[in-house]
Amino acid sequence: MVVLAAGGAASAFLVNRGDTSQAADQTAAAVPVNTAEVTQQTLKDTESADGELGFGTTSAAVNRAAGTITGVPDSGQEFRRGHTVYSVDNKPTTLMYGTLPAYRRLSDGSEGTDVLQLEQNLSAMGYTGFTVDDEFTEATAEAVQEWQEDLGQDETGAVELGSVLFAPGHIRVESVEAQEGAPIGPNQNVLTYTGTTKAVTVQLDAADQRLAKPNAKVDVTLPDGATVPGRVEKVSTVIIPAESPDNDPETKVEVIVAIDNQKAVAAWSLASVDVTFTASERKNVLTVPVAALVALREGGFGVEVSDGTASRYVPVKTGLFAGGQVEISGAGIKPGTEVGIPK
Incomplete structure (x- = not known):
């Protein structure tokens, strides 16, 4: 089975051949x-x-409390759940997994999705004795105290805002924006990070959004030509911000x-690649070269069918145009x- 890619000339060719008129089922003057x-x-x-080709979307780790930066990682360093990513006033910020950012202090009596996310991480890190749900109980506080003891921190049983960085999974430090020993205030970026899995980022024009269907399969051509x-x-x-005041931002x-x-x-940390999107696909269809189509006098399109001794024009319905070929169907077409x- 042959798989064909699209070519932009198909529709233009049909327009140029629109003046060719033949009657359906009319016998041609000669065999083509x-x-x-x-x-x-x-x-x-x-x-x-x-x-x-890189590591996908970049996110920022934002500091939540005023203090002094006492520890920062190196660019390119990777972290997993439970690792200390950076420290402020010698208090560690620990990586945990989750999609909901930390936004408040958690303590006995707190309830919500963020509590569930915290407890899921504590359980995954080996702490027990509490029920993994959306309620921060006394048992949760005891598990937090054990975790704080392991970190060498005061065993308060409460999780202060800024002590946890939630990310979807393992992270890789992209850049470090804070300097060790420097003061830092709330809402200042400490560093930026990505995931640890290679991914490709493509920026399409808004008019091409139809190509970007979630979970759609694509082909990626690497710098060495491999796909x-x-x-x-x-x-x-x-x-995309405008490059000058005279220009408008781009969407x-x-x-x-x-x-x-x-x-x-694995051989590339950062590289330019080509990504081929499939806008539409038709499997196991009958096709002819676009050049075989003729415009019929009564409307629509047809093809000149030949049996070697004579020929006639047969109306056809057209479907997808791709790679100089067109999908057709019609009486006797096989x-x-x-x-x-x-x-």
């Missing part, structure tokens, strides 16, 4: 000199875009492409049917 066979294959309407499969993991709208569609085969991209290619 140039012919092609109807084939059954898969058509893919694809478009390619430039992408950047690896990818999957659209995240789609978001971003605003882009940012696409994060996940790559399951991490070994295939794989192997000979059709004429007009000069």
Whole structure:
């Protein structure tokens, strides 16, 4: 089975041939000199875009309390759950997993999704004796005290705002913005981070958003020419600031492409790649070259069917155009049917 990629010339060709008029089922004057066979294959309407291979979306670790930076990591350093990412006033900020950012102090009596997220992490780190739910109880406080003791901190049983950094998973430090020994206030960035898994970032024009379908499969062409499969993991709208006061900001569609085969991209920390998106696909359809289509006098399109001794024009319905081919269907049209290619 052949798989074909899209070509932008298909519709333009039809417009240029719109003055060709023949009656349906009319016998042609002669057997066509140039012919092609109807084939059954898969058509893919694809478009390619430039992408950047890296570690995906960058996030910021924001300080929550005034103090002095007493510990920062190095760029490129990786952290897992339970690791200290940085310290303020010699108090560690610990990485835990979750999608909800820390936004308040948690203590006995607190309730909510953030409590559940905290308790899930405490349990995963080996602390026991409490029920993993959305209620911060005395048993939760005892587990927090054990955790604080292991960190060498005061055993208060409460989780202060700023003592935990929640991230979806393992993180890699992208850049460090705070300097050890320097004062820092609330809402100042300490560092930026990414995930530890390689991913591709693509910025599409807003008009091309149709290409970015969540979980859609894509092909990623690497700098060495090799192609690896990818999957659209995240789609978001971003605003690109104007380069000058005379220009307007641009709206882009940012696409994060996940790559399951991490070994295939291990050789590159950062690289430009090509990403091929499939806008639409038609499997096991009958196709002919776009050049085989003729405009019929009574409307619509047809093809000149030849049996080697005579030919006639047969109306057809058209479907997907891709790679110079067009999907067709019509009476008597089947794989192997000979059709004429007009000069």
